Amino acid sequence: MAVAAVGVLSVVSLAVGAAGVGLGELVGSDEGRSLLTLSRWPRTAALILSGAALAVAGLIMQQLTRNRFVAPSTAGTVDAATLGVLTSLLFFASAPVMGKVLISTAFALAGTAVFVVLIQRVQFKDVVFVPLVGLLLGGVYRAIAEFVAYREGLTQSLSVWTNGDFSGIIQGRYETLWLAGAAAVLAYAFAHHFSAAGMGRDFATGIGVDVRRVTALGLSIAAFTTAVVVVTAGAIPFLGLIVPNLVTMAIGDNLRRTLPVTAMAGAALTLACDILGRLLIFPYEIPIGSIAGVLGAVIFAALVLRKGNRYAHA
Numbered sequence: 411m412a413v414a415a416v417g418v419l420s421v422v423s424l425a426v427g428a429a430g431v432g433l434g435e436l437v438g439s440d441e442g443r444s445l446l447t448l449s450r451w452p453r454t455a456a457l458i459l460s461g462a463a464l465a466v467a468g469l470i471m472q473q474l475t476r477n478r479f480v481a482p483s484t485a486g487t488v489d490a491a492t493l494g495v496l497t498s499l500l501f502f503a504s505a506p507v508m509g510k511v512l513i514s515t516a517f518a519l520a521g522t523a524v525f526v527v528l529i530q531r532v533q534f535k536d537v538v539f540v541p542l543v544g545l546l547l548g549g550v551y552r553a554i555a556e557f558v559a560y561r562e563g564l565t566q567s568l569s570v571w572t573n574g575d576f577s578g579i580i581q582g583r584y585e586t587l588w589l590a591g592a593a594a595v596l597a598y599a600f601a602h603h604f605s606a607a608g609m610g611r612d613f614a615t616g617i618g619v620d621v622r623r624v625t626a627l628g629l630s631i632a633a634f635t636t637a638v639v640v641v642t643a644g645a646i647p648f649l650g651l652i653v654p655n656l657v658t659m660a661i662g663d664n665l666r667r668t669l670p671v672t673a674m675a676g677a678a679l680t681l682a683c684d685i686l687g688r689l690l691i692f693p694y695e696i697p698i699g700s701i702a703g704v705l706g707a708v709i710f711a712a713l714v715l716r717k718g719n720r721y722a723h724a
Contacts, residue, residue, distance in 0.1 A: 466672060480651075
């Protein structure tokens with residue numbers, strides 16, 4: 411079902427564009443094929459890779475922290491990655507894209523590590539309070555980034571990374587996202603280890619799983635994929651939160667089974683949000699970050715209320 415949705419939405423994504431060139435013209439003329447190669451296919455591929463990678467990152471983080479409300483956007487990971495991009499621009503402006511990705515990854519991993527340490531040391535009576543800690547940390551990272559950007563005259567550049575937008579994606583500007591896709595495949599290879607770590611330290615140790623190493627690997631994958639997406643296209647809020655929740659509610663918690671479906675569902679949702687953003691005020695666009703932010707906030711509120719109702723009737 412998710413694979414079929416990605417296929418259909420990919421075709422729609424290729425067909426939609428301000429140039430008004432249909433699918434037939436894309437493959438039937440030299441100008442159409444050039445447009446397909448240079449713009450439409452790179453954008454569609456970037457959407458699929460970004461959505462899949464962020465959804466997988468959220469699923470891993472939820473599994474390792476054993477909290478359904480933890481994701482890159484609610485653990486400070488996205489905002490820390492954005493601060494890393496700004497730092498790379500200030501001090502390593504001539505660095506290649508991969509260098510910016512590595513710097514952003516280091517910041518994202520450090521920001522996530524602070525979050526994990528805090529939630530491990532503080533005992534929360536309600537799991538809903540855990541993402542609030544991440545949102546507060548993210549607010550701090552974002553405030554620092556905005557202050558530095560204002561002082562250095564980079565406010566406009568910062569806004570590009572804080573609100574995902576694929577309108578500028580062309581051939582030669584999205585290829586690093588294949589690394590995020592590779593990281594998602596790596597996550598699948600360690601799915602059983604992540605599942606064991608999510609069952610608790612005693613259980614994991616009992617079956618020979620090193621929880622500390624597995625947690626470090628999982629968070630590194632999540633930080634890396636988040637950083638790649640932020641550097642390439644900007645932040646897409648709530649995607650890594652809502653997709654894993656909806657998928658696990660539908661098919662269960664078996665990570666080996668859930669992870670591929672989560673990746674496809676994330677890609678489908680990203681494609682749908684981008685297509686909607688292109689059609690609402692056609693031929694102009696609404697950034698995908700705005701569409702995903704509104705949709706994600708509504709679903710996040712519904713999930714919180716659903717959790718609260720469950721406790722109230724327990």
